[in-house]
Amino acid sequence: MKTEHAPTIHRADYRPLPWTVERIDLHFNLDPTATVVTSRLNCVRNPEVEAGPLRLWGDTLECLLLTVDGAEPAAAALRELEDGLEVDLAGERAVVEIHTRIDPQANTTLSGLYLSNGGFFTQCEAEGFRRITYFPDRPDVMARYTVTLEADRERCPVLLSNGNLLEQGELPGGRHYARWEDPFPKPSYLFALVAARLVVLERKAQTASGREVLLQVWVEEGNLDRAGHAMDSLIHSMRWDERTFGLELDLDRFMIVAVADFNMGAMENKGLNIFNTKYVLAKPDTATDVDYEHIESVVAHEYFHNWTGNRVTCRDWFQLTLKEGLTVFRDQQFSADMLAEAAGEEDAASARAVKRIDDVRVLRAAQFPEDAGPMAHPIRPDSYQEINNFYTATVYEKGAEVIRMLHTLLGTEGFRNGMDLYFSYHDGKAVTCDDFVDAMAEANGRDLDQFMRWYAQAGTPRLGARGEWNAADGSYTLRLTQHTPPTPGQAEKLPLVIPVAVGLIAPDGSDLPLQLEGESQPGASTRVLELKTAEQRFRFVGLSAEPVPSLLRGFSAPVLLELEEDDERLAFRMAKDSDPCNRWDAAQRYAERVILALAADLGQGRAAAVPEAFIRAFRSLATDEALDPAFRAQAAALPAEGYLLERMSPADPAALRAALRLLYATLGERLAADWLALCERLPVAGEYRYHPADAGRRALLNLALRYLAAAGNEAGLALARQRFGAAGNMTDRFGALAALVQSASPAREDALAAFHARYKDDALVLDKWFSLQAGAWRWQDDAPGTLLRVKALLDDAAFSLSNPNKVYSLLGTFFRANPAEFHAADGSGHVFWADMVIALDARNPQVAARMARALENWRRYTPALQASIRPQLERVLATKGLSPDVSEVIGKALQ
Ligand code: PHE
Ligand code: ZN
Numbered sequence: 001m002k003t004e005h006a007p008t009i010h011r012a013d014y015r016p017l018p019w020t021v022e023r024i025d026l027h028f029n030l031d032p033t034a035t036v037v038t039s040r041l042n043c044v045r046n047p048e049v050e051a052g053p054l055r056l057w058g059d060t061l062e063c064l065l066l067t068v069d070g071a072e073p074a075a076a077a078l079r080e081l082e083d084g085l086e087v088d089l090a091g092e093r094a095v096v097e098i099h100t101r102i103d104p105q106a107n108t109t110l111s112g113l114y115l116s117n118g119g120f121f122t123q124c125e126a127e128g129f130r131r132i133t134y135f136p137d138r139p140d141v142m143a144r145y146t147v148t149l150e151a152d153r154e155r156c157p158v159l160l161s162n163g164n165l166l167e168q169g170e171l172p173g174g175r176h177y178a179r180w181e182d183p184f185p186k187p188s189y190l191f192a193l194v195a196a197r198l199v200v201l202e203r204k205a206q207t208a209s210g211r212e213v214l215l216q217v218w219v220e221e222g223n224l225d226r227a228g229h230a231m232d233s234l235i236h237s238m239r240w241d242e243r244t245f246g247l248e249l250d251l252d253r254f255m256i257v258a259v260a261d262f263n264m265g266a267m268e269n270k271g272l273n274i275f276n277t278k279y280v281l282a283k284p285d286t287a288t289d290v291d292y293e294h295i296e297s298v299v300a301h302e303y304f305h306n307w308t309g310n311r312v313t314c315r316d317w318f319q320l321t322l323k324e325g326l327t328v329f330r331d332q333q334f335s336a337d338m339l340a341e342a343a344g345e346e347d348a349a350s351a352r353a354v355k356r357i358d359d360v361r362v363l364r365a366a367q368f369p370e371d372a373g374p375m376a377h378p379i380r381p382d383s384y385q386e387i388n389n390f391y392t393a394t395v396y397e398k399g400a401e402v403i404r405m406l407h408t409l410l411g412t413e414g415f416r417n418g419m420d421l422y423f424s425y426h427d428g429k430a431v432t433c434d435d436f437v438d439a440m441a442e443a444n445g446r447d448l449d450q451f452m453r454w455y456a457q458a459g460t461p462r463l464g465a466r467g468e469w470n471a472a473d474g475s476y477t478l479r480l481t482q483h484t485p486p487t488p489g490q491a492e493k494l495p496l497v498i499p500v501a502v503g504l505i506a507p508d509g510s511d512l513p514l515q516l517e518g519e520s521q522p523g524a525s526t527r528v529l530e531l532k533t534a535e536q537r538f539r540f541v542g543l544s545a546e547p548v549p550s551l552l553r554g555f556s557a558p559v560l561l562e563l564e565e566d567d568e569r570l571a572f573r574m575a576k577d578s579d580p581c582n583r584w585d586a587a588q589r590y591a592e593r594v595i596l597a598l599a600a601d602l603g604q605g606r607a608a609a610v611p612e613a614f615i616r617a618f619r620s621l622a623t624d625e626a627l628d629p630a631f632r633a634q635a636a637a638l639p640a641e642g643y644l645l646e647r648m649s650p651a652d653p654a655a656l657r658a659a660l661r662l663l664y665a666t667l668g669e670r671l672a673a674d675w676l677a678l679c680e681r682l683p684v685a686g687e688y689r690y691h692p693a694d695a696g697r698r699a700l701l702n703l704a705l706r707y708l709a710a711a712g713n714e715a716g717l718a719l720a721r722q723r724f725g726a727a728g729n730m731t732d733r734f735g736a737l738a739a740l741v742q743s744a745s746p747a748r749e750d751a752l753a754a755f756h757a758r759y760k761d762d763a764l765v766l767d768k769w770f771s772l773q774a775g776a777w778r779w780q781d782d783a784p785g786t787l788l789r790v791k792a793l794l795d796d797a798a799f800s801l802s803n804p805n806k807v808y809s810l811l812g813t814f815f816r817a818n819p820a821e822f823h824a825a826d827g828s829g830h831v832f833w834a835d836m837v838i839a840l841d842a843r844n845p846q847v848a849a850r851m852a853r854a855l856e857n858w859r860r861y862t863p864a865l866q867a868s869i870r871p872q873l874e875r876v877l878a879t880k881g882l883s884p885d886v887s888e889v890i891g892k893a894l895q
Contacts, residue, residue, distance in 0.1 A: 119196020325399020668711025
């Protein structure tokens with residue numbers, strides 16, 4: 001195995017540093033190609049650790065000067081290492097001053113200090129600060145920062161950094177400066193600066209305790225009319241964290257800055273969150289309901305990090321889920337509460353379920369495959385080669401599921417008590433996942449030792465369930481089993497604590513009250529069983545008829561439920577289950593079964609047809625007027641293609657696509673009258689507002705169009721064209737366009753051209769235009785492949801390999817969301833993939849590694865596809881100067 005690119009770092013090797021930094025005084029002389037950074041570190045010896053040198057990490061820095069207490073150190077006291085410096089210091093304290101020069105313009109990685117549209121921006125998580133200056137760049141070094149920025153006034157009228165503005169003023173030569181101070185000690189990954197030409201939307205708000213705070217959203221000129229939703233979302237987030245966890249904003253000023261070139265969604269730098277424009281900018285003409293929703297949740301996520309991440313931070317990067325899993329859980333709860341609030345009391349449960357279903361979809365489509373592949377890792381990994389590869393669905397989404405299970409096991413109040421205790425112990429500290437779970441355990445008087453296995457074991461657990469009805473004594477025995485398949489480096493797994501929310505449904509569809517053997521009376525109709533061993537039995541008594549079990553209600557654990565249910569039973573639960581998540585899940589399971597059977601038949605060249613019983617069950621759910629449209633839109637949406645591929649062995653993207661095409665077309669045709677009727681009833685009158693009730697109607701209507709268009713229904717296509725032309729907002733316009741593009745209709749080209757003409761100067765809308773084309777299916781076998789279109793779009797004036805949003809929209813969509821076209825039998829997609837990964841890696845390894853991961857599960861594909869993929873993986877791995885990021889991904893894929 002070649003390891004030259006990337007040595008492996010192990011969690012077990014963590015050691016505290018002998019020297020830390022108490023205060024840092026930074027000075028930036030900003031210049032596009034030669035920025036000089038002056039850093040004064042007040043270093044303090046750590047008395048608890050054996051003596052040793054000060055460790056400074058540095059990456060792509062030019063060191064101009066280094067002094068210790070004002071003098072250059074002796075040659076032997078300063079050692080150059082491969083990834084930084086080591087300096088011998090004497091005594092208990094020392095002041096180290098370092099001058100470095102960096103070239104922001106040459107920095108195409110978007111990590112460290114870089115330029116975007118002429119302005120200066122930073123990104124330091126995880127290890128970007130070392131690309132700015134030499135520093136003990138680890139999260140367990142928490143220092144107080146003072147920052148002075150100096151820049152050209154014309155180019156950069158706005159100068160921002162963390163904390164409070166101390167002063168600003170003019171300098172000779174058309175330059176100016178600003179000085180900032182952050183009162184809270186923080187790790188270097190939370191440092192940020194912005195120096196750019198921006199405008200601001202600002203509001204004053206009061207915290208719960210009555211302090212006045214200044215909230216700002218900074219955007220480029222011309223975008224002020226798109227900043228309001230982010231501001232509203234920020235205020236809602238503040239209120240929610242005060243109400244739910246008693247957590248208040250601790251600063252006088254909180255800033256959000258939007259930047260067009262950004263690797264991730266957003267970053268929680270203390271008091272100065274930096275966001276991808278995609279998660280800030282919205283107005284009805286350019287953003288869809290889904291965009292509005294994402295902005296709300298990302299703004300909340302970053303804001304919530306102020307406590308879960310910043311005030312209490314991670315001791316080392318292996319603990320990443322400490323802040324990410326917890327913060328994702330918090331943003332999920334926030335979004336669910338916002339939806340429930342907007343829906344009103346009567347529809348609150350359904351609104352919450354819709355959000356939960358969204359979360360489950362993401363988990364199944366992104367995390368389950370990761371957990372079944374060569375990159376599988378526990379939510380707290382044991383090792384990595386490149387930390388940037390571990391901002392994963394496992395750390396984030398499965399991490400949030402683990403926190404949710406704690407919430408389920410401890411209850412809302414117990415969880416809150418645990419949070420309170422966690423902050424009381426660890427505020428201002430850098431801690432571990434154990435510290436968090438310990439606080440939960442202590443606050444609730446519970447032993448959570450076995451629960452910790454969720455942090456240590458990779459792989460999606462299989463939950464088995466078998467029921468046995470005893471008519472003679474009216475008892476129903478549920479036998480639950482668990483087992484987790486092996487993952488790389490973890491052959492054996494131990495039993496986990498799995499909260500299984502259970503209901504029993506009577507033949508008439510009503511929920512039965514649940515009484516376990518030994519209990520004196522029946523209780524609630526849903527209860528949480530705790531499965532702790534490989535196998536456990538639960539005996540329910542006092543039942544008058546054989547029940548149908550509804551397991552894992554609300555998706556109470558991130559597991560794969562293996563339960564034998566025939567079609568009839570699935571249809572019954574689709575119609576009757578009182579738990580909306582399980583109703584949806586029954587529909588997904590039924591659809592999965594039908595799709596995989598169709599794919600098997602079509603893959604073998606056999607004739608195939610969609611079973612009538614499925615069409616009936618699907619139809620009654622999709623057209624049930626008693627149900628909230630947002631829920632029906634979820635129920636009528638088929639499982640994600642990526643998830644289905646994972647359920648197929650071997651994965652055959654062409655056969656799966658053929659099955660999906662047939663199913664879409666059949667449902668479009670057979671339910672045409674229903675879809676058309678929906679299209680008449682659902683349109684939302686009046687001006688656009690972002691509201692879940694309206695969004696649900698628009699989502700269902702757009703899905704109806706999609707089915708109609710797939711079936712080539714003339715009335716449906718005409719309606720899509722009409723709605724596309726007359727749309728008053730992006731959700732309607734884009735929904736109609738998507739329906740046209742996902743059809744064989746020749747109208748799609750005209751619509752794409754019209755859309756382009758209207759939005760040709762709007763980067764975020766063009767991202768949608770790129771992505772729609774990259775995701776397009778072929779509806780006729782002799783139509784040209786999507787790859788040709790993708791290649792042509794690479795040369796579009798608006799496309800750029802340097803902008804992550806563009807790469808994710810065009811290439812990310814093609815590689816991840818269009819498997820049948822990507823894996824075309826001639827292997828052209830695989831060659832293209834390798835070309836792109838190599839080209840991207842030279843500019844931006846993080847983005848390249850994300851694209852590289854699209855092929856990590858290649859061994860699951862058919863032998864012919866594997867034979868086509870392997871040489872491309874090998875070609876990438878053999879590339880000279882390959883980054884550790886890509887080399888880790890490909891190395892593990894080939895292992
Ligand atoms: N910490 C950010 C978040 O989850 C994500 C991020 C990671 C952004 C690394 C940039 C770089 O909110
Ligand atoms: Zn986060």
